[in-house]
Amino acid sequence: MIKVEGLTKRYARNVAVKNISFEVGQGEIVGFLGKNGAGKTTTMRVLTCFLPPTEGKASVAGFDVLDQPLEVKKRIGYLPETPPLYPEMEVSSYLAFVSRLKGIPSAEILKRVDEVCDRTGIAGVKHTIMSKLSKGYRQRVGIAQAIIHNPPVLILDEPTSGLDPQQQREARQLIASLSGDHTIILSTHILSEVEQSCSKVIIINNGEIVVSDSVANLHSRRRATELVSIEISGASPQAVKQRLEQVPGVARVVSRDSRDGTPAFEVESMENYLVRPDLARAVVQAGWNLTEMRVVGESLEEIFLELTKSEEAAPIAAAAVAAEVKEGAVTTQ
């Protein structure tokens, strides 16, 4: 449904997006993740025909953003970072105005406005002037204007930014309810949002894609070695460290700061070893108290932080994953 091939976008001398390629299939919900300034909004602006690409191609439903922008715009609903609202207008007149801009026939406009108001939960504020709306409701009106012409593709730039946890949950539910009929790209800084709402994740760093994969694959590809955080009371740290190092499959034991002086460690397994049962057994057999044991290094947050570390500290893993992604990606060369 969406195809980006070798896309580069330069602002004067600043390269915001460097030769990125990805595809989004019909009905997929893709989470676009990246730190501030990574290039998310820029990519979205190119896809929505607000900015021309410097190099490369982007198409929506087979229509090129440069050659057939009108066809692309017809098929896209866009929620920009700041929703394009007119503070002095009532919600319903604004949505009617947007409907006319988007070419909805006059006879259908009222019905359509009512439908999107119901769908986005803003029927109660239809006659409110937009400057009086809370941030959450403004965001909903932003989503309402994006879906008013029932486009097959939705591009939502940080749809839950600035919302309180309750509003975030409602916005996520709204997006989930739209997912059946629409292909969606949403950008966010909230990693749990990607895990909850998206089938696929694209992580972009300094204008380059470092990962493009399903959320499930992203978790499982990290599981070759296990990193376990463990806290043990009732023994000296040295004795515990020595004992843990003897557990079969343990590659490395590193002491770490604990909350209250209880000896705490990070234990890394050798490849393809599950060390937790043996660790637990070793601790109990020694007569110590196991106060905490949890797996680290698997959460999307940790994966994200590792992949988007600054260049100087860039781990080899990130380069390897990036190479993998590039191999599988469509390029114009």
Ligand SMILES: Nc1ncnc2c1ncn2[C@@H]1O[C@H](COP(=O)(O)OP(=O)(O)OP(=O)(O)O)[C@@H](O)[C@H]1O
């Ligand atoms: N109009 C512009 N003129 C010049 N440089 C720009 C412009 N818009 C964005 N940039 C630069 O392009 C890069 C990518 O910005 P972009 O807004 O796409 O990032 P982003 O991933 O959306 O960040 P955020 O999470 O903060 O919204 C940044 O270095 C930014 O400073």
Ligand SMILES: [Mg+2]
């Ligand atoms: Mg942005």
